[in-house]
Amino acid sequence: MATLAPGVKTGPYHAVLDHIHPEPTSFIRRYIFSIDAKVIGIQYMITGGLFFLIAGLLAEIIRAQLMSPTGAVVTPATYNAIYSMHGSAMVWMVIIPLVSGAFGNFVMPLQIGARDVAFPWLNLAAFWMFPVAGIILFSSFLVGAPDAGWTEYPPISLQGPPGTSLWCIAIFLVGVSSTLTGINFAVTMLKMRAPGMTFTRMPLFVWAQLATSPLLFVATTALGAALAALFIERTFGVPFYDPAHGGSPVLWQHMFWFYSHPAVYIMILPVFGIISEVLPTFSKKPIFGYKMVAFSTVSIALLGFTVWAHHMFTSGMVPWLQLPFMILTMLIAIPTGVKIFSWMATLWGGSIDWKTPMLFATAFLITFTCGGLTGFFLAAVPADYHEHGSYFVVAHFHYVLYGGSVMGLFAGFYYWWPKITGKMYNETLGQLHFWITFIAFNGTFMPMHWLGLMGMPRRVAIYDPQYTFWNQFASISSFILALSMLIFLYNMLIWTFRHGKPAGPNPWGGRTLEWMISSPPPYYNYKKIPAVLAAPYDFGNPLPYIGLDAAPGAVEATPTAESHPVPTH
Amino acid sequence: MAVSVAKQGYHLGHGEVDDHHDTVIYNETRDMRLLGFVLFLCADVILFSSFIFAYIYLRTTVSPVWPPIMDGKQLPRLDVAFACFNSVVLFGSGVTMHFAMEGWRHAKRGMFNLFMGLTIVLGAGFLAGQGYEYMHAKIGGWSGSIFGASFFTLTGMHGFHVFVGVCYLIVLWWQTSRSVYTTDRYFGLTAGTLYWHFVDVIWVALFFLFYLW
Numbered sequence: 001m002a003t004l005a006p007g008v009k010t011g012p013y014h015a016v017l018d019h020i021h022p023e024p025t026s027f028i029r030r031y032i033f034s035i036d037a038k039v040i041g042i043q044y045m046i047t048g049g050l051f052f053l054i055a056g057l058l059a060e061i062i063r064a065q066l067m068s069p070t071g072a073v074v075t076p077a078t079y080n081a082i083y084s085m086h087g088s089a090m091v092w093m094v095i096i097p098l099v100s101g102a103f104g105n106f107v108m109p110l111q112i113g114a115r116d117v118a119f120p121w122l123n124l125a126a127f128w129m130f131p132v133a134g135i136i137l138f139s140s141f142l143v144g145a146p147d148a149g150w151t152e153y154p155p156i157s158l159q160g161p162p163g164t165s166l167w168c169i170a171i172f173l174v175g176v177s178s179t180l181t182g183i184n185f186a187v188t189m190l191k192m193r194a195p196g197m198t199f200t201r202m203p204l205f206v207w208a209q210l211a212t213s214p215l216l217f218v219a220t221t222a223l224g225a226a227l228a229a230l231f232i233e234r235t236f237g238v239p240f241y242d243p244a245h246g247g248s249p250v251l252w253q254h255m256f257w258f259y260s261h262p263a264v265y266i267m268i269l270p271v272f273g274i275i276s277e278v279l280p281t282f283s284k285k286p287i288f289g290y291k292m293v294a295f296s297t298v299s300i301a302l303l304g305f306t307v308w309a310h311h312m313f314t315s316g317m318v319p320w321l322q323l324p325f326m327i328l329t330m331l332i333a334i335p336t337g338v339k340i341f342s343w344m345a346t347l348w349g350g351s352i353d354w355k356t357p358m359l360f361a362t363a364f365l366i367t368f369t370c371g372g373l374t375g376f377f378l379a380a381v382p383a384d385y386h387e388h389g390s391y392f393v394v395a396h397f398h399y400v401l402y403g404g405s406v407m408g409l410f411a412g413f414y415y416w417w418p419k420i421t422g423k424m425y426n427e428t429l430g431q432l433h434f435w436i437t438f439i440a441f442n443g444t445f446m447p448m449h450w451l452g453l454m455g456m457p458r459r460v461a462i463y464d465p466q467y468t469f470w471n472q473f474a475s476i477s478s479f480i481l482a483l484s485m486l487i488f489l490y491n492m493l494i495w496t497f498r499h500g501k502p503a504g505p506n507p508w509g510g511r512t513l514e515w516m517i518s519s520p521p522p523y524y525n526y527k528k529i530p531a532v533l534a535a536p537y538d539f540g541n542p543l544p545y546i547g548l549d550a551a552p553g554a555v556e557a558t559p560t561a562e563s564h565p566v567p568t569h
Numbered sequence: 570m571a572v573s574v575a576k577q578g579y580h581l582g583h584g585e586v587d588d589h590h591d592t593v594i595y596n597e598t599r600d601m602r603l604l605g606f607v608l609f610l611c612a613d614v615i616l617f618s619s620f621i622f623a624y625i626y627l628r629t630t631v632s633p634v635w636p637p638i639m640d641g642k643q644l645p646r647l648d649v650a651f652a653c654f655n656s657v658v659l660f661g662s663g664v665t666m667h668f669a670m671e672g673w674r675h676a677k678r679g680m681f682n683l684f685m686g687l688t689i690v691l692g693a694g695f696l697a698g699q700g701y702e703y704m705h706a707k708i709g710g711w712s713g714s715i716f717g718a719s720f721f722t723l724t725g726m727h728g729f730h731v732f733v734g735v736c737y738l739i740v741l742w743w744q745t746s747r748s749v750y751t752t753d754r755y756f757g758l759t760a761g762t763l764y765w766h767f768v769d770v771i772w773v774a775l776f777f778l779f780y781l782w
Contacts, residue, residue: 118601183608191601217612225619229722237712238722240623246715248631251623258619 023523033128035120036523040127041106042420047131048098053485054138055089058082060482063444063475069465079461080147081163085137087150088167091263092174093134095405099270100178100216101130103412104185104209106420110514111203113194113532115525118187122180129177137170149459151256154241154249158234168231175220175227178266182216185209194513196532200291201544203512203536207294208273211301215262215269219305223259226252253315257308265304267401268368269297271408272339275361278411279343281510282358283350286537289342296335296342303332313381314388322381329379336372340365355508356430360411363438367403371396374449392452398445410437410488417492418507422519423500429491436484443477511536516548599756606760610767613730617771620726621778624719632715639714645707647720649780655698656776659731662691663769670762673745676752685742688765692735699728720779727775730768737761 024030034040061082065073074082109117117123144161146152157164189210193202202210229240230252239245241252272293280287287293309317309325343365352358374396377383387393410433418424447470452458456467463471506515513536517526527549534544628635636644665687672680703721708714711721741761744750750758 119605122605179612183605183612186608187601187605191597191604217608218615221612221615222619225616225623229620229623232722238718239712239715240627240718246627246632246637247718248627251626251631254626255619255623 035124037105037109037117040123041102043127044097044101048094051089051093051134055086055094058086063478066471067475069463069468071462076461081145084146084149092171095267097130098409108206108209111206111512113513113529114192117184119184122184126177126180129173133170133173136166140166154252158242165234168227172224172227175224178220179217182213186213194529194532201532201535204276204293205273208269208297211297212266212269215266215301219259219262226255250315253312257311261308262304265301267405271405274408274412275364278357278361278415279346280537281508282353283347284539285350286539288345290535292338293342296338299335310379313384326379326381340369356434357411357415359434360407364407367399371399371403389457390452391448391456391458394458395445395448418503419519421496422503423496424503425491425496429487433484433487440477440481444474444481447474620723627715636716637714639709644716647780652780655695658691659695659772662688663766666762666765689735689738692731696731727771734765734768
């Protein structure tokens with residue numbers, strides 16, 4: 001193949017890579033119905049970001065309500081609808097599309113040296129299901145929003161308002177979108193890597209996406225079945241879940257959690273990938289234990305399918321099943337611990353550059369570990385009997401979802417924003433945003449541990465006056481947390497474009513492939529597909545690529561083919 | 570995608586345009602599509618498995634007896650004899666599908682057309698048989714009991730897959746008449762065959778679970 005540097009053999013899948021689509025010229029084909037994975041990634045960011053703001057405002061209504069024990073802001077019925085929609089939107093319309101759809105589409109093809117994903121039209125279709133699903137979900141407010149929590153346990157959800165059926169449709173639709181994205185990404189990563197990029201030379205973000213993609217198309221279809229059954233039971237009275245007609249509400253819990261526990265890993269594994277990129281880059285040090293970080297990602301993904309019933313210890317499950325689910329859940333702490341310690345060892349002795357992405361990544365290590373530790377409490381059956389359904393659970397999953405996924409997403413946004421826009425954001429504003437977020441986040445969710453252990457149940461619109469102080473503390477912190485978003489939005493959307501200096505191809509000294517081309521990347525990504533000679537993290541060694549596009553300033557030193565073994569397939 | 574790009578003949582100035590290059594692109598694209606299609610079928614297996622899990626769960630842990638009791642009477646079992654006949658029709662269509670592909674691969678258009686037609690007829694026959702069975706199954710209807718719920722939902726979902734499969738085969742047949750495929754480039758036919766056999770295999774599981782268990 002003429003595109004490769006001399007001395008590098010063509011891999012099995014490179015004639016396809018060799019071709020370049022002509023860039024569309026019309027506005028609609030370029031920015032609205034684009035088949036370019038980078039544009040689709042940005043579309044996911046915009047849509048997911050808008051839904052994040054809406055769902056965040058719902059969260060602030062929750063916190064405003066809890067400012068006083070008598071909750072004067074909304075009625076208890078409305079309150080039920082608001083927390084149900086907040087949870088549903090944050091999980092399905094914000095975090096899952098952002099970690100897989102947004103960063104997966106923008107970064108993953110660049111990192112494997114591909115020009116696009118395997119099925120660009122499928123990608124386009126999968127994206128457009130997502131805003132439609134979001135609109136359906138939020139429009140359920142018009143007919144009576146679902147009010148049984150984001151888990152929608154029957155029989156309450158069977159008696160719920162009409163919006164519950166819209167909820168089923170919306171989540172089913174976004175599930176189809178996730179399934180198609182998962183298939184698309186899996187084929188892309190298995191078949192379209194640059195020549196020489198063996199599995200152990202893939203960037204860790206790609207490893208994370210590879211481990212996530214089967215979760216997307218296996219677990220999500222299981223949820224689709226559960227949602228379809230709920231929908232037909234609500235619409236046609238077909239008995240699956242209603243005990244009055246011979247069904248079983250516990251069946252829903254099994255089917256729901258068989259998806260929703262792996263969904264936890266759908267939301268966190270790609271973020272592990274982001275962290276694995278940010279930490280070595282800003283420590284100027286190879287990632288510690290590359291293979292162990294990669295394999296622990298995969299083992300978390302596999303183990304994630306075996307633990308779902310730990311959500312159901314208090315649901316009247318057979319007692320002898322509780323012990324294996326408790327032990328399997330605790331086993332997940334092993335691969336997760338391998339990752340946490342590998343990341344800490346990456347920081348050890350590095351010359352750390354405290355830029356905003358690095359601050360968020362380091363904060364992730366702290367807050368996510370806190371969330372993981374409380375998860376350990378909840379996995380223990382005796383402790384869970386006390387904590388189940390309390391604010392302790394709320395604290396736990398906000399530490400892993402906000403302190404884990406969202407902190408990691410912020411790290412990813414700051415890290416790749418110069419690549420996406422070609423301009424630098426304001427570092428001072430970024431660090432200000434970080435410190436306010438970090439302090440206000442802990443101020444919001446830390447007291448919920450104590451409230452939960454004191455006995456405050458979750459999903460209540462009014463509460464006992466003894467919980468007032470910490471609720472007010474959490475609410476005020478959450479208002480500050482919301483305001484810190486304004487700094488983020490101003491910095492990323494206004495300051496960067498008005499005043500941002502050109503970023504150049506590689507502002508952070510990163511070594512993965514996306515930093516080897518101009519910012520923003522051209523339509524075709526790589527004029528010539530480079531060949532890969534080693535994993536990307538060996539800081540101090542020459543870059544392990546040959547045949548890079550000429551990009552002044554991007555390339556430290558291009559090694560010759562003679563100085564490295566020729567990759568073979 | 571790459572095939573259409575190759576058809577446009579759009580290149581960035583390297584790589585030679587010749588028949589061999591075109592073949593390589595076709596093969597790579599076909600392999601990617603095949604993998605994607607197989608992964609899609611995996612996802613579909615999970616969809617069926619979830620409903621099968623629901624059925625097994627309801628039958629073994631929720632209902633005290635099976636078939637369950639509805640309005641004070643135990644429901645009857647399903648008619649195995651007719652289902653056996655209908656299953657033979659569906660499995661027979663899998664065999665004819667195989668011979669249709671053999672015909673295609675050996676450039677025997679007559680054989681292909683004969684067996685493709687037979688496959689479509691047998692598929693439609695299975696659907697008709699299922700309709701007949703639905704009308705005569707005395708298990709209280711779709712919404713009567715958990716028996717009806719799991720039986721009609723699962724076999725209905727399967728029947729919908731057969732219906733989609735029949736439509737798919739008709740489109741493929743029409744495409745062959747328009748010379749979309751050649752004897753060495755026929756990914757659409759491969760995918761159609763895979764889908765058809767997949768639907769067969771799902772029926773094996775459903776037949777065991779509903780009629781023999």
